[in-house]
Amino acid sequence: MTRSRSVSEDPLSDIENIDPEQQEKDQPIPKKRKIEEDTNGSTSTFPLSVTTIENPLQFKSSTYSSPIPQAILDDKESSVVLGVDEAGRGPVLGAMVYGVAYALENFSNSLQKKYGFADSKTLKEERRQELFDLIENNNEELHEQVGWATTTLTARDISSGMLKGSGKVYNLNEQAHDTTIDLIKLVISQGVNLTKVYVDTVGPPQTYQTKLSKIFPGIDITVAKKADSIYPIVSTASIVAKVTRDQNLKWYNENVIILNNHKLGSGYPSDPNTSKWLNSNVDKVFGWCYGFIRFSWQTAKDSLIKHDGVNVIYEQQCMKKEKGYNDVGNFFNGTSPNSSQKVIPSFIDKSYYNSDIVNL
Incomplete structure (x- = not known):
C-alpha cells in the first residue's frame, strides 16, 4: 500500500483489522515517478518518496511505503528478510533519510550476486540511481521482488528534538x-511474513540489538557495524535511503x-559548495x-556568530538554569538570588521608594 504519514503515527494501530486477501486486491497500480522540466529544457526524475510529501514547505517529517512486491504476495508463507540503513546523518543541510528494503529470503542473495548491490558510499551516483530505477520500474524483476519504505526526517524536526529545553533532549540516536x-x-502491519531483520547500527550494536529483540520477539534481529557492506538487503536499503536523500535535496533546490x-x-560541512x-x-x-x-549543528551556530547574527535567548535556555526561575521579589529587596549580600544598584532596595534618592 502506498501511503504518506507522519512519523508520530502508530503503524500497528490497525494491524488486527487487516484482511490479507482484501489487501492483495487493493494493491494499487504503482504510479510513475514525477518528472520535472528544468528551465533549460532538461528533465529531472524524482521518486515518490520525494514527490508524495504533503505540504513540503511545512518541513514535516514523512514516510513513504512502496506497494508490497508481487513475489511476496504470491508466496505469503515464505520467509521475508528486511534491511535498515540511513543516509544524511552528518550534513548541516537537508534531511536525514532512513530506508528499509525487504524481499523473500530465497531471493536476497541475488541482490549482490546478480545486481551488484553494495554499500551506497562505494557506488557512483549514476549506479545508485540505476539500481533504484530497477526497483521502481514496473517491468523489472527487482520491482516484483523488492519492497521498500523511507522516512524523511527534516532538518526542522531533527533540530527541534535536539534543542529541546524542557524535559529530555531527543538526540539523534534516539530519533534514529x-x-x-x-x-x-x-x-x-502490511501483512508481510517478516522473519529476519538486519540493521546497520546506531550506537553499540549489542545494546541496540537487545532493544529491538524485545520489541520484535518473534523476529531474528541482527545489528552490526558496516551491515550495509555485509548484508545485501541492507545494501539495498542503503541505496533507497541515499537516492531519496539526494533527490530530496535536489527537489528543494x-x-x-x-x-x-x-x-x-x-x-556536508566539508563540502566547499555547501560551506x-x-x-x-x-x-x-x-x-x-x-x-x-x-540549526542544532555547531557548523550553523558558528556561521551565525561569524556573520553577526542577532543573539537570541530562548525560553528553553532560561528553564535550564540550575534552580529554575528566580523569585521576582528578590529584585526589590536588594538581595542577589544566589547570595545573601546586598548588591545595589544591581537590585533595587524597596526602602529607596520611601527616600529622597532619585538616582535609583
Missing part, C-alpha cells in the same frame, strides 16, 4: 532508533524559491530557511 522501529512496524537552484553541494552557500546566505535575524538547515 524510533524511526527504525516505526518502519519495521509499518512493514509488519530546484523547486523552492528561497533556494533558487544554488550550488548547495552535498550538504560557501551556508556562509553567503546568512540572515542576521532568521539565519536560513528554518526547515532546511540543522
